[in-house]
Amino acid sequence: MSVLRSIRWVLVLLSISLVAAAQDSSQSQTAPAPAFGQTAPILNPDNPPLSGLDEPSLEMKTASRSFISPAVQVGESYDSNAANALSGSKGEPVSNVLGALDLQKFWPKTDLFLEYLGGGVFGDNPYFVRELQAVGFEGVTRWRTGQVTARDGFSYLPDGSFFAASAGGLPGFGIATGGGIGTGSALPGLLHFGTGIGTIPRLSNTGSLDVVQAITPRSAFTLIGAFANAHYFDNTDNLSNSDQTTVEGGYSHLINRHDQLAAVEAFQLFQFPTTSGGEIYNDVFNIRWSHTISGKMSFVGGVGPQWTEVRYVVISPNWSVAGRAALRYRFRHTSMLASYEKFTTAGGGIFTGAQTQIAQLTARRPIGRTFDLTAEGGYSHNKRLQAAGSVNANIYDEGFAGATLRKHLNRTWDIIGAYRFSEAWFDVPVTIGGSTGKTNRRQIGTIALEWHPKAIRIE
Numbered sequence: 334m335s336v337l338r339s340i341r342w343v344l345v346l347l348s349i350s351l352v353a354a355a356q357d358s359s360q361s362q363t364a365p366a367p368a369f370g371q372t373a374p375i376l377n378p379d380n381p382p383l384s385g386l387d388e389p390s391l392e393m394k395t396a397s398r399s400f401i402s403p404a405v406q407v408g409e410s411y412d413s414n415a416a417n418a419l420s421g422s423k424g425e426p427v428s429n430v431l432g433a434l435d436l437q438k439f440w441p442k443t444d445l446f447l448e449y450l451g452g453g454v455f456g457d458n459p460y461f462v463r464e465l466q467a468v469g470f471e472g473v474t475r476w477r478t479g480q481v482t483a484r485d486g487f488s489y490l491p492d493g494s495f496f497a498a499s500a501g502g503l504p505g506f507g508i509a510t511g512g513g514i515g516t517g518s519a520l521p522g523l524l525h526f527g528t529g530i531g532t533i534p535r536l537s538n539t540g541s542l543d544v545v546q547a548i549t550p551r552s553a554f555t556l557i558g559a560f561a562n563a564h565y566f567d568n569t570d571n572l573s574n575s576d577q578t579t580v581e582g583g584y585s586h587l588i589n590r591h592d593q594l595a596a597v598e599a600f601q602l603f604q605f606p607t608t609s610g611g612e613i614y615n616d617v618f619n620i621r622w623s624h625t626i627s628g629k630m631s632f633v634g635g636v637g638p639q640w641t642e643v644r645y646v647v648i649s650p651n652w653s654v655a656g657r658a659a660l661r662y663r664f665r666h667t668s669m670l671a672s673y674e675k676f677t678t679a680g681g682g683i684f685t686g687a688q689t690q691i692a693q694l695t696a697r698r699p700i701g702r703t704f705d706l707t708a709e710g711g712y713s714h715n716k717r718l719q720a721a722g723s724v725n726a727n728i729y730d731e732g733f734a735g736a737t738l739r740k741h742l743n744r745t746w747d748i749i750g751a752y753r754f755s756e757a758w759f760d761v762p763v764t765i766g767g768s769t770g771k772t773n774r775r776q777i778g779t780i781a782l783e784w785h786p787k788a789i790r791i792e
Contacts, residue, residue: 374550374551374587374590375547375549375550375551375552375553375585375586375587376478376479376480376545376547376553379625379627379628380587380590380591380593380623380625380627381545382545382553382555382583382585382593382595383583383585383593383594383595383621383622383623383633384553384555384581384583384584384585384595384596384597384621385543385545385553385555385557385583385585386482386484386541386543386557387482387543388631388633388659389623389625389627389631389661397439397444398437398439398790398792399437399438399439399790399791399792400436400437400788400789400790400791400792401434401435401436401788401789401791402434402435402436402437402505402506402785402788402789403432403433403434403435403785403786404432404433404434404435404504404505404783404784404785405431405432405433405504405783405784405785406429406430406431406432406433406452406503406504406749406781406782406783406784407428407429407430407431407781407782408428408429408430408431408749408779408780408781408782409426409427409428409429409779409780409781410426410427410428410429410777410778410779410780411424411425411426411427411777411778412424412425412426412427412456412775412776412777413774413775413776413777414773414774414775414776415427415456417773417775418767418768418770418773419763419764419765419768419769419770419771419772419773420768420769420770420771420772420773422768425456425457426456426457427454427455427456427777428454428455428456429452429453429454429455429779429781430452430453430455431450431451431452431465431503431504432450432451432452432504433448433449433450433503433504433505433506433509434448434449434505435447435448435505435506435508436448438791442474442475442476443472443473443474443475444471444472444473445471445472445473446469446470446471446472446506446508447468447469447470447508448467448468448469448470448505448506448507448508448509449467449468449469449509450465450466450467450468450469450503450504450505450509450510451464451465451466451467452464452465453465464489465488465489465490466488466489467486467487467488467489467490467509467510468486468487468488468509469484469485469486469487469507469508469509469510470483470484470485470486470508471483471484471485471508472484478546478547478548479544479545479546479547479553480544480545481542481543481544481545482541482542482543483540483541483542483543484540484541484542484543485538485539485540485541486508486509486510486538486539486540487509487536487537487538488509488510488536488537488538489535489536490535490537504783504785535563535564535565535566535682536562536563536564536566537561537562537563537564538560538561538562539559539560539561540559540560540561541557541558541559541560542557542558542559543555543556543557544556544557551586551587552584552585552586552587553584553585554582554583554584555581555582555583555584555585556581556582556583557579557580557581557582557583557599558579558580558581559577559578559579559581560576560577560578560579561576561577561679562574562575562576562577563575563679563681563682565682572682572683572724572765573605573606573610573679573680573682573683573684573685574605574606574682575603575604575605575610575679575680575682575685576603576604576679577601577602577603577604577679578601578602578604579599579600579601579602580599580600581597581598581599581600582597582598582599583595583596583597583598584596591624591625591626592622592623592624592625593622593623593625594620594621594622595620595621595622595623595635596618596619596620596621597617597618597619597620597621597635597637598616598617598618599616599617599618599619600614600615600616600617601613601614601615601616601617601677602614602615603615603677603679603686605679605685605686610645610685610686610719611643611644611645611646611685612644612645613641613642613643613644613677613685613686613718613719614641614642614644615639615640615641615642615677616639616640616641617637617638617639617640617655618637618638618639619635619636619637619655619656619657620635620636620637621633621634621635621636621657622634622635628663629662629663630660630661630662630663631659631660631661632658632659632660632661633657633658633659634656634657634658634659635656635657635658636654636655636656636657637654637655637656638652638653638654638655639652639653639654639655639676639677640652641653641677641718643686643718643719645685645719649719653677653688654675655675655676655677656673656674656675657672657673657674657675657676658672658673658674659671659672659673660672666698666699667696667697667698668696668697668698669694669695669696669697670693670694670695670696671693671694671695672691672692672693672694673690673691673692673693674689674690674691675688675689675690676688676689677689677718678715680715680717680718681715681729683715683724683726683729683765684715684717684718684719684724684729685717685718685719686717686718686719687715687716687717687718687729688715688716688718689713689714689715689716690713690714691711691712691713692711692712692713693709693710693711694709694710694711695707695708695709696708696709703740703741703742704738704739704740704741705738705739705741706736706737706738706739707736707737707739708735708736708737709733709734709735709736710732710733710734710735711732711733711734712730712731712732712733713730713731713732714728714730715728715729715730715731716728717729724759724763724765725761725763726759726760726761726763727760727761728759728760729757729758729759730757730758731755731756731757731758732755732756733753733754733755733756734753734754735751735752735753735754736751736752737749737750737751738750738751744787745784745785745786745787746782746783746784746785747782747783747785748780748781748782748783749779749780749781749782749783750778750779750780751778751779751781752776752777752778752779753776753777753779754775754776755774755775755776756772756773756774756775757772757773758771758772758773759771759772
């Protein structure tokens, strides 16, 4: 009897053990324990570290496929100020021919994006021929608790950024012209490197390295290094070449699934030719907060003091405020971006250093099944930091507004209509590019045809 009772207890204990083991096995198959860093909230692409360069995306996630994608765009425009002269000039038709080649390649822990954009701008005058070249690169490598992202955009622009911005939407993914450079949570103005106005050809380059290291599932340190320069050719008016170097360190903490807090400290060095402006040292501290609802809304706001020293002939230090606010919102059919920034810039060739404020608004909406409409507007206010430089004005303002309507004819052909108005003005008359005046007003309308064949899979 005692033997049967003992056997019964052994069977009961064995049954309990088997049930517990089965439950553990079932749970491990359906909900494996996450490895720190791979699914840590602070490294989630829907809510990346606030002190880094990446930002929350409201777009639908696409499949991670490797491919090569070509595109060609041919357009005809009418430019009300083709010579881009102060106080206006004769309008004339202008033709644009642009081509793009994009590559995206995915590995288990590394992503690579490359883009080349090239073409020309041609006017009625046989001597009005401008070449446009741009190359973009973005590479991301991840490990268990962090990642590093390298980005670079190099461009040769014949006429400032006007044709690039008003061509009705450039072909390609936009990596070469700034679309791939992170703009999310960086120092205010970190990635705004103005190239000024005028028909003077220029080379510009913007590169950055962004390192993120998570220390807990909710906290991370970030380190950013960035460099940019602008070099002007055929410069009869001595617009100021410039180099800008930025080093930024930050700490981000995820308060909950929607809110994040960060602190950022940065140093910036602006360098100009000794004869035109010397150097400007800028120290910035920012406290920022973000609120994100995945797929619907993201808001980033930050503000803090900055200490600026102008070192040219004499040292002129001063305190000011740097800040940034950006709101992205997706309605049922419309997405919107509104932003405001106040920061120190190199001056865009016009000034040798400036205190700059920029406000922008962009809205996108599909119309029916085959139309996409984009409307945008912006305004910038620039106040010079030093009296050096060839332009004798103290204030330079610029505003623009435009709209682009894209019609999808089929999977490989689009027709584009665009209009853009821009106006720049100074507080006193200046001479740039052989013309003198206080304002530069320009309107341009564009009709373009774009061919983008099916992407070529390379997996």
